[in-house]
Amino acid sequence: MSNPENLKFLESHEWIDASHEPAVCGISDFAQQQLTDIVFVELPEPGKKVAKGDRVAVVESVKSVSDIYAPASGEIVEANTALSDSPELINGDAFGKGWIFKIKLSGTEELNSLLSKQEYDAATAGGAH
Amino acid sequence: MTDNQTLLYTPLAKLHEKLGARMVDFSGWYMPVQYTSVIDEHVHTRQKAGLFDISHMGEIEITGHQSFQFLQYMLTVDLHRLSPDRCMYSLLCNPGGGTIDDCFLYCFSSHKYWLVVNAANIDKDVIWLRKHAAMFQVSIRNISVETAKIDIQGPLSEKVLSSMMTFPVSIVERFNVVEARVANIPAIISRTGYTGEDGFEIYFSANHAEKLWLAFLEFKDIVKPVGLGARDTLRLEACYSLYGHELSEEISPIEAGLAWAVHGKEADFQGKAALLKQKKQPPVKKLYAFEMLEKAVPRTGYDIFIDTKKAGTVTSGTFAPTLNRMIGLGYIEAPGLKPGDKIAIKIREKLYRASITKRPFYTYQGGKTDVKS
Numbered sequence: 001m002s003n004p005e006n007l008k009f010l011e012s013h014e015w016i017d018a019s020h021e022p023a024v025c026g027i028s029d030f031a032q033q034q035l036t037d038i039v040f041v042e043l044p045e046p047g048k049k050v051a052k053g054d055r056v057a058v059v060e061s062v063k064s065v066s067d068i069y070a071p072a073s074g075e076i077v078e079a080n081t082a083l084s085d086s087p088e089l090i091n092g093d094a095f096g097k098g099w100i101f102k103i104k105l106s107g108t109e110e111l112n113s114l115l116s117k118q119e120y121d122a123a124t125a126g127g128a129h
Numbered sequence: 130m131t132d133n134q135t136l137l138y139t140p141l142a143k144l145h146e147k148l149g150a151r152m153v154d155f156s157g158w159y160m161p162v163q164y165t166s167v168i169d170e171h172v173h174t175r176q177k178a179g180l181f182d183i184s185h186m187g188e189i190e191i192t193g194h195q196s197f198q199f200l201q202y203m204l205t206v207d208l209h210r211l212s213p214d215r216c217m218y219s220l221l222c223n224p225g226g227g228t229i230d231d232c233f234l235y236c237f238s239s240h241k242y243w244l245v246v247n248a249a250n251i252d253k254d255v256i257w258l259r260k261h262a263a264m265f266q267v268s269i270r271n272i273s274v275e276t277a278k279i280d281i282q283g284p285l286s287e288k289v290l291s292s293m294m295t296f297p298v299s300i301v302e303r304f305n306v307v308e309a310r311v312a313n314i315p316a317i318i319s320r321t322g323y324t325g326e327d328g329f330e331i332y333f334s335a336n337h338a339e340k341l342w343l344a345f346l347e348f349k350d351i352v353k354p355v356g357l358g359a360r361d362t363l364r365l366e367a368c369y370s371l372y373g374h375e376l377s378e379e380i381s382p383i384e385a386g387l388a389w390a391v392h393g394k395e396a397d398f399q400g401k402a403a404l405l406k407q408k409k410q411p412p413v414k415k416l417y418a419f420e421m422l423e424k425a426v427p428r429t430g431y432d433i434f435i436d437t438k439k440a441g442t443v444t445s446g447t448f449a450p451t452l453n454r455m456i457g458l459g460y461i462e463a464p465g466l467k468p469g470d471k472i473a474i475k476i477r478e479k480l481y482r483a484s485i486t487k488r489p490f491y492t493y494q495g496g497k498t499d500v501k502s
Binding site: 036037039040042058060061062063065084 | 162163166167168358361362424425426428447448450455477
């Protein structure tokens, strides 16, 4: 699956869609392919205030535990509770039904430092690393 | 390990790469962790047949007319219980009863045995055996490099393997060992495994490794290659110990729940006094199996709590694909814990409820008896 144009990315594979309010975040299709078999997602509590780079969630596959970081500062307003029973939604639809949390951004300046689709494509072009 | 030059390769490593496996550094070996997905490979092995490259494991050949006496002194099992063309699970212990390695002992005659040992322990085991060999007329040969090993595991293993041989492999019973040709390649076959399923372990010359692997893959929808990821979840459901997790030089087989592999034999053996004492007076620290009552994955190294007190450590934990539950093994220091008793696992600073369960999580499916024969 190609990465959608309207998203911004972290090098650690989180995506953020800030085209609407609140912004939606998840992990990329590349990341879910690397993890395979996602079996557990620890979701953030709505109401939690986070700074860019804070750990907000945890995604676990059979063999690995991955921290998920806030792509920008703000307040968590919703978590995708469907992932509690169906963490594999991330494997099936990383940019859609597999979203992880919604965040009310404190501002938009931090978004400028994130990777564009083209930059993220380039960063992940080598495959697994 | 990051230095590629020190990585070790099985004779199948190149083929795994070519066939699209995801390769990782597994305690110094360049091994496939998965081909498609851990869960798919796990489920396939339980339903049909999984193919495993186990060539990294060590084979040590013991020959000479005092082989029996030597191994009787080195191992925890009583070799009187093992006849030619049979194999059994055993342990190498130090004088304090700590576990140097766990292994499978193959008997070809009273003058010829094999020890099949963990990959990470090959050198250590050979040194340990040689250190004590001077008193015995034996010869110890490490034949690990020239020996390839492929396991086929799962309910359809017998059917697949029979069609590659000149006789039906159904005549080979659990823990029996035969010399025979598989796809015309000379091999030693035992009806054993590490998955909780019926299956076979096949030893043969490393030169033939790719040929035999590809011959098995001809059975397209029946046989699928399986990586070490699923090997671990399969063995954990079946509650088989993994050295470095459930076993170490600081842990005795008795603590690990392996008292059935420590025989009260007449002959002296390494660790005898310590182990037989523990058998009479079971240690307070013991290995327990548990399952999570709340959603969270227990992992190696996490703390185990009873009420609000730390009482132990998780040695292995995973999502169990067959059971669709989160399961684990761990050492707990608390007398008389019973299935159903509540414990808690500390995961990222939070306590999650879990419950002690009976071992194993998944009962051996090959019929007859399991490893505790």
